[in-house]
Amino acid sequence: MxxxxxxxxxxxxxxxxxxxxxxxxxxxxxxxxETDLRSVEFDGCTFxxxxxxxxxxxxxxxxxxxxxxxxxxxxxxxxxxxxxxxxERCAFDITTVDGGDWSFTSLIRADLxxxxxxxxxxxxxxxxxxxxxxxxxxxxxxSGATLTGADLTGCDLRGSDLSAxxxxxxxxxxxxxxxxxxxxxxxxxxxxxxx
Numbered sequence: 175m176x177x178x179x180x181x182x183x184x185x186x187x188x189x190x191x192x193x194x195x196x197x198x199x200x201x202x203x204x205x206x207x208e209t210d211l212r213s214v215e216f217d218g219c220t221f222x223x224x225x226x227x228x229x230x231x232x233x234x235x236x237x238x239x240x241x242x243x244x245x246x247x248x249x250x251x252x253x254x255x256x257x258x259x260x261x262e263r264c265a266f267d268i269t270t271v272d273g274g275d276w277s278f279t280s281l282i283r284a285d286l287x288x289x290x291x292x293x294x295x296x297x298x299x300x301x302x303x304x305x306x307x308x309x310x311x312x313x314x315x316x317s318g319a320t321l322t323g324a325d326l327t328g329c330d331l332r333g334s335d336l337s338a339x340x341x342x343x344x345x346x347x348x349x350x351x352x353x354x355x356x357x358x359x360x361x362x363x364x365x366x367x368x369x
Contacts, residue, residue: 186201196216202223209230212232229250233252236259242262250270251271253274255274272294274295279296282304292313301316304321312332312334314331317337326349
C-alpha cells in the first residue's frame with residue numbers, strides 16, 4: 175500500500191512530530207537523534223535512512239512498519255511495540271530494549287551482538303541468521319521464533335524461552351543458560367534425561 179504522505183526532518187520539526195498517531199507515512203532521512211518519544215503510534219509506516227541514535231522511546235508503537243537502513247545506535251526502547259515490523263540493513267549498536275512486544279518482528283541477519291534485550295516478548299519473531307554473539311537476550315519470550323542460522327555464541331540467554339531453539343541449526347557455543355534451559359536444549363538434541 176502506498177504511503178499517504180512523505181515526511182522529512184524539516185516536516186517533523188515544523189509540526190508533524192507533534193502528532194500522536196501516524197498512519198501509512200513514509201519518513202525519509204528523518205533525524206531523531208537524542209529525541210524523547212513517548213506514547214506515539216506509527217501504523218504501516220516506512221522509515222528510510224532514519225537516525226534514532228541516543229533516542230529515548232517509551233510506550234511507542236511501530237505496528238507493521240518497515241525500517242530500511244536505519245540507525246539505532248545507543249537508542250533505548252522501554253515498553254515499546256514493533257509487532258509485525260520489518261528491519262532491513264539496520265544498525266543496533268548498544269541498543270537497549272526493556273520490555274514491550276516485538277512479536278512477529280523480522281530481524282533477519284540483524285547484528286544484535288552489542289544490544290541488550292530484557293523482558294521482551296518476541297513470539298514468532300524471525301531471527302534467521304541474526305548475529306547475537308556475546309549479546310544479551312534475557313527473560314525474552316522466543317516461543318515460536320525462527321532462529322535458523324542465528325549465532326548465539328556467548329549470548330546471555332538466561333530466563334528466555336528456548337522451546338523453538340534447534341541446536342543443530344543455531345550456533346550456541348558458550349551461551350549462558352540456566353539449568354532448566356539446559357534440560358530444554360538437551361531434549362531438543364534428542365537426549366533422554368533421567369535421574
